Amino acid sequence: MSVRVDPDLMKDLKAFGLQDANMCYNCGNCTGTCPLSTSDNAFPRKFVRYAQLGMKDKILTSPEPWLCYYCGDCSVKCPRGAEPGETMMALRRYLTANYDWTGFARKFYTSEKFEIMAIAAVAIFVGLGLLLFHGKPNWEHAALNSVWPSEYVEMADLGMAGILSFLLLSNAARCFKLIMGDLASKVPFSMYMSEAKELVIHLLTQKRFGKCTDRMQWFVHLMIMTGYASVFLMVVVLINGLYLDRVGIEGIKFQRDWPEYPIWNPIRLIGYYSTFAIMYGTTYAIIGRLKKSKPVYKYSHPTDWMFLILLQLTTMTGIFIHFTRLLDWPFPTYAIYVIHMMVAIPMLVLEVPFAKWAHLAYRPLVIYLVRVKEKYALSLATAEETSMEQAQPEVEIAS
Amino acid sequence: MANMATQSIMVVGGGMSGLSAALEAAEAGYQVYLVEKNPYLGGRVAQLRQYFPKLCPPYCGLEINFRRIKTNPSIQFFTMAEVEKISGVVGDYDVSIKLSPRYVNENCTCCGKCGEACTMEIDNPFNYGMDKIKAAYLPHDMAFPMRYVIDPSLAGNAGEMEKVKAACAYDAIDAGEQAKTLEIKVGAIVWATGWQPYDATKLTSYGFREYPNVITNVMMERLAATNGPTHGAIVRPSDGKAPETVAFIQCAGSRDENHLPFCSGICCLASMKHARYVREQYPNAKVYIFYIDIRATDRLEDFYVTTKEDENIIFFKGKVAQIFQDDATNNLTLRVENTMTGKIHEIPVDLAVLATGMQPNTSVSPIPTTVAYDDYGFVASSGKLGICAAGCARSPLAVSESVQDGTSAALKAIQAVARR
Numbered sequence: 008m009s010v011r012v013d014p015d016l017m018k019d020l021k022a023f024g025l026q027d028a029n030m031c032y033n034c035g036n037c038t039g040t041c042p043l044s045t046s047d048n049a050f051p052r053k054f055v056r057y058a059q060l061g062m063k064d065k066i067l068t069s070p071e072p073w074l075c076y077y078c079g080d081c082s083v084k085c086p087r088g089a090e091p092g093e094t095m096m097a098l099r100r101y102l103t104a105n106y107d108w109t110g111f112a113r114k115f116y117t118s119e120k121f122e123i124m125a126i127a128a129v130a131i132f133v134g135l136g137l138l139l140f141h142g143k144p145n146w147e148h149a150a151l152n153s154v155w156p157s158e159y160v161e162m163a164d165l166g167m168a169g170i171l172s173f174l175l176l177s178n179a180a181r182c183f184k185l186i187m188g189d190l191a192s193k194v195p196f197s198m199y200m201s202e203a204k205e206l207v208i209h210l211l212t213q214k215r216f217g218k219c220t221d222r223m224q225w226f227v228h229l230m231i232m233t234g235y236a237s238v239f240l241m242v243v244v245l246i247n248g249l250y251l252d253r254v255g256i257e258g259i260k261f262q263r264d265w266p267e268y269p270i271w272n273p274i275r276l277i278g279y280y281s282t283f284a285i286m287y288g289t290t291y292a293i294i295g296r297l298k299k300s301k302p303v304y305k306y307s308h309p310t311d312w313m314f315l316i317l318l319q320l321t322t323m324t325g326i327f328i329h330f331t332r333l334l335d336w337p338f339p340t341y342a343i344y345v346i347h348m349m350v351a352i353p354m355l356v357l358e359v360p361f362a363k364w365a366h367l368a369y370r371p372l373v374i375y376l377v378r379v380k381e382k383y384a385l386s387l388a389t390a391e392e393t394s395m396e397q398a399q400p401e402v403e404i405a406s
Numbered sequence: 407m408a409n410m411a412t413q414s415i416m417v418v419g420g421g422m423s424g425l426s427a428a429l430e431a432a433e434a435g436y437q438v439y440l441v442e443k444n445p446y447l448g449g450r451v452a453q454l455r456q457y458f459p460k461l462c463p464p465y466c467g468l469e470i471n472f473r474r475i476k477t478n479p480s481i482q483f484f485t486m487a488e489v490e491k492i493s494g495v496v497g498d499y500d501v502s503i504k505l506s507p508r509y510v511n512e513n514c515t516c517c518g519k520c521g522e523a524c525t526m527e528i529d530n531p532f533n534y535g536m537d538k539i540k541a542a543y544l545p546h547d548m549a550f551p552m553r554y555v556i557d558p559s560l561a562g563n564a565g566e567m568e569k570v571k572a573a574c575a576y577d578a579i580d581a582g583e584q585a586k587t588l589e590i591k592v593g594a595i596v597w598a599t600g601w602q603p604y605d606a607t608k609l610t611s612y613g614f615r616e617y618p619n620v621i622t623n624v625m626m627e628r629l630a631a632t633n634g635p636t637h638g639a640i641v642r643p644s645d646g647k648a649p650e651t652v653a654f655i656q657c658a659g660s661r662d663e664n665h666l667p668f669c670s671g672i673c674c675l676a677s678m679k680h681a682r683y684v685r686e687q688y689p690n691a692k693v694y695i696f697y698i699d700i701r702a703t704d705r706l707e708d709f710y711v712t713t714k715e716d717e718n719i720i721f722f723k724g725k726v727a728q729i730f731q732d733d734a735t736n737n738l739t740l741r742v743e744n745t746m747t748g749k750i751h752e753i754p755v756d757l758a759v760l761a762t763g764m765q766p767n768t769s770v771s772p773i774p775t776t777v778a779y780d781d782y783g784f785v786a787s788s789g790k791l792g793i794c795a796a797g798c799a800r801s802p803l804a805v806s807e808s809v810q811d812g813t814s815a816a817l818k819a820i821q822a823v824a825r826r
Contacts, residue, residue: 034657034698035743038750039727040611044743046750053748084611084727086662 016061022117023104024308025097031055031089037081042218048074048377051081051091054098067105068185072098073366073373076228078219079302093306100308103365106178106185112361119309126313129353137345149332149340150264157262161247167356168243174360179368186376194383202382206375210367215374224303227288231318232367234284237277238325242351245274267333278329282322289319314363317354324350412497412593415819416441418489421449422805423797424598425471426812431596431819432480439590440475440483441503446549447472447483449600453532453546453624455631455638455683457805458675459706465548467805472550485551490587492595492775496792496822499595503588509556513578516544516552523573526566528557530635533628536643537635542570547633554578593823594792596815597773597785601764601798604659604666612658612760617731618644619738620758622658623676630683640687642757644736649691649756652684653740655726656697660763668782670763670802674701677761678713685716693719694753696726696742724751729758764802768795794818 013019017029031052038044038052050071057065066072075095082092104113114121137155145153184191208214213232216225241261248260257263259274268275293315295304324347331340358364413436417428420442428440440447451457451464475481484505491502510520526541541560544552560566561581571579603624606614614620619642621629632638642649654677659665674697681693700721702710713719728741740753769783777793778786784802785795796815797808 032661032698033745034725035723035745036725036727038743039725039741044750049743049748049750052743052745084664086657086664086725088663 010062011064012061013063014061016063016066017058020058020094020097020101023097023100024093024306025058026090026093026306027087028055028058028089028091028094030087031059031085031091032087034086036084036086037091040080040084041075042078042080042220043074043076043215047381050075051095055089055091055094058094058098066098067102068188070186070373070377071095072102073370074215074377075099076213076216076219076224077303078221078224079305080220082302082305090306092302096306096308099366099369100310102182103362103369106182106365106369107361108177108181109174109361112178112365115357115361116308116310122309122313125357126317126353129356130349133352134345134349137348144337144341146337148264149335149337151262151332151340151344152264154341155344157247157260160262164243164246167352171355171359175365175368178360178365179372182369182372183376186373187380190380190383194379198379198382198386202375202379205378206371209374210371213370221301227291230284231288231292234281234288235318238281238285241274241277241281267329282326282329285318285322289315289322293319310362314354314358317350317358321347321351321354412591413437413823414439414590414592415594415596415816415823416489416499416501416590416592417596417598417796417819419449419598419600419797419799420444420447420483420485421598421600421797421808422451422467423600423799423803423808423812423815424449424596425468425475426809427596427598427796427816427819428481428483428812429471429474429478430813430816432478433474434816434820436480436820436823438481439592440481441487441489442483442485443488443599444545445485445508445553445555446545446551447475447485448550450624451805452548453631454627454805455634456679458672458679458709459804459806461679464805468548468550484588486555487588490774492773492793497593499592499792501590501592501595503590505586505588507558507561507580507583507585508553509561509580509583510542510554511578511580512553513576514553515576515578516554517575518544518554519573519575520554520556520570520579524560524566524570526557526560526563528559533635534622534625536625536628541566594794594819596794596796596812596819597768597777597799598796598812598815599767599771599799601766601802602770604762604765606658606760606762608665609659609760609762611728612655612726612758613729613731614760617729617736617738617758618642619649619731619736619756620729620760622760622762623654623673623680624762626680626683626759627676630680630687640684640757642736647756648688649684650688651692651694651755651757652681653694653696653726653738653753653755653758654681654761655740655758656695656700656761657725658760658762660761661698666763666765666782668763668802669701671701671703672802672804673761673763675706675709675804677759678702678709678719680759681713681716681719685718691718694722694755695719696722696724696740698723698725726758764798766799766802768799792822794822 033052033056035052038049044050048071072095077092077096079092082090085091100116104116141154142156245259245261248256296307299305324343327343328340328347415431415436416439417424418441420440428438432438448468454464457464486506486508488504489501490504492499494500520542521540524540524542527538528541529535530537530539532546541557542554544554567581571581603622606622612620628634629636629640630638661669677695684691684693700710724742724745726740726742730739738755738758743750766784768785780786785799794815796812797803803811
């Protein structure tokens with residue numbers, strides 16, 4: 008089998024944040040150090056090697072970059088300072104760009120200017136949209152529904168969710184094809200189904216992350232993830248209290264009119280949890296990246312900063328709105344709401360299908376597919392064994 | 407001709423390169439002072455079982471050199487001596503040498519009665535602390551000068567010292583000996599203070615000192631030596647049992663920017679030599695040599711090729727990342743990626759030998775005057791005229807190269823004083 012080599016791969020990967028991979032002399036210390044690396048899925052050294060040799064196809068079809076959670080042990084112990092952990096990170100960015108069929112992700116990752124322009128463009132679009140389309144504001148009370156009724160926000164939400172899901176799922180389908188290759192159709196459907204719980208478990212718990220030596224990162228990641236997931240549930244699914252006859256169920260509606268829910272209301276408590284969790288996680292990460300406190304924070308790609316800044320700005324403007332609503336100040340509420348949307352929407356629209364957020368789909372999917380592949384290989388091996396056993400008895404008697 | 411005082415040469419370090427430099431200069435007719443920190447000459451070579459290139463016992467070569475010293479009136483040597491101060495310029499250096507008390511004078515016949523009388527024990531430095539010796543001791547069987555030494559811990563214990571002194575029939579023990587400072591004038595200096603094994607406790611993933619069956623290459627050399635702690639039996643320190651599987655871990659702290667960034671150049675061959683020690687002793691033992699790259703240069707390639715012919719010696723390409731110990735048996739498991747196949751292996755072994763590299767002693771105790779060093783603490787080759795380095799103070803070298811380097815340093819020193 009011939010191997011196609013891309014001589015420009017290292018140069019290309021540099022744009023995705025590759026550091027000193029050319030320093031690597033392939034001793035394998037990183038792979039032996041990694042607590043997540045296994046004999047069947049050994050990394051990171053092999054991937055540093057692939058990068059050095061320009062073996063692009065190997066990288067594109069490999070699951071390993073997604074099996075790494077970047078604890079940084081490999082980089083700390085690397086005798087050459089070749090930053091294998093950052094190589095794996097750069098490969099995840101590279102894969103995100105390559106899974107994306109629109110080509111947008113590549114531009115987003117490789118040009119900081121493009122990244123900022125894209126976010127600004129969506130922000131302006133959202134801002135103008137909110138200013139152009141609105142109802143008659145209630146200046147007596149801070150009632151968001153008077154300006155931007157929740158049922159319309161919900162419609163926009165669902166429309167956006169539809170587009171994002173389409174983009175993300177179509178990219179995930181490409182990821183699926185690359186990882187599974189010829190096996191995609193060979194593996195029986197029932198096997199995909201029986202392992203599906205693995206997908207859900209990894210999506211919700213990221214339990215593999217807990218095997219890293221630095222468990223703090225797992226905790227921080229879980230905080231951001233759960234905080235984000237719960238707030239997403241509220242602003243997209245429950246914004247109008249589930250779609251029922253344009254009205255929704257009053258008790259679970261997120262964007263409700265003045266007065267606010269009482270303090271012990273579950274919706275409000277979930278909101279507080281989300282706010283705390285995201286602020287805690289993002290602040291920890293921002294301080295870590297500023298101080299370069301651990302290997303995972305040593306190098307920051309522009310998209311890493313953008314991700315944290317957008318997430319933190321969204322949360323902070325959300326907190327402001329909460330207070331202006333509690334104080335019942337109509338104008339500040341409406342004004343900050345516009346800013347809030349101008350940050351939150353670009354973050355979702357651009358980060359989810361094209362950048363860092365996309366890993367929410369790729370990582371659990373790939374871990375799940377690795378599991379499916381293992382099961383399939385095992386079933387083939389047992390099938391072979393049984394057929395051997397069936398053929399064996401006569402020989403055994405003879406001997 | 408200039409005055410005779412500035413024609414003399416001081417050689418610091420009585421190891422292989424220092425001995426060579428001192429002898430070559432003395433035999434060329436120059437007055438030489440040889441200064442050695444240990445109570446004996448011969449340096450690290452004296453601690454080897456066999457040495458390259460011919461795998462001969464080190465005393466073959468050392469004894470020839472000691473005889474040359476004994477018969478040459480131009481050499482004056484000092485043991486237990488350290489250079490404290492150097493001042494002046496080429497052709498006219500003033501040097502202060504601190505002489506530590508040995509507490510044993512030239513009357514000593516090495517009868518050993520003092521050692522028998524002594525109840526105090528110390529870690530045996532000659533065997534890297536793998537066994538204990540009496541605090542009144544002969545550094546090793548073939549020590550030159552052949553004279554006992556009394557450890558400062560014993561000298562400080564008046565009661566015990568009294569007993570030891572009483573046991574000596576030759577009035578060889580001088581309990582009141584004090585440290586002295588010697589001032590000499592020399593014209594040129596050869597610095598040959600050699601190396602020390604890199605501190606393996608810094609390699610935290612390998613558990614040296616924590617796991618008894620993890621040893622270093624220099625310890626392996628002592629284990630295999632007939633005058634070593636086990637009289638040549640290569641056994642596990644934890645239980646004294648013969649190992650069935652022995653692992654050699656190459657580049658333990660070498661070629662590593664977190665430790666010694668350079669290659670010492672000798673450890674690959676040393677481990678192969680050790681693998682042969684093991685295989686000679688245990689015909690069924692299995693040996694792994696874990697390496698990043700094997701560095702066997704020039705004719706030593708033959709040694710590599712021959713070693714590879716032994717089917718029980720497995721050359722495994724991959725740097726061992728971690729060692730785990732089973733606390734009940736003290737057995738070890740090594741986690742390593744085979745970089746040829748990309749698979750991770752967990753390999754059980756009975757004994758692991760860390761092939762640690764050479765750290766220049768000058769990186770720990772520099773020359774007491776301004777001299778240029780390279781990034782790793784070796785004396786830079788462009789040292790000033792009059793002070794030059796030889797052997798492993800200049801670069802990591804094998805024994806035969808150290809001899810050549812000593813000779814070359816002798817010539818440089820002679821040139822420095824002959825120009826006066």
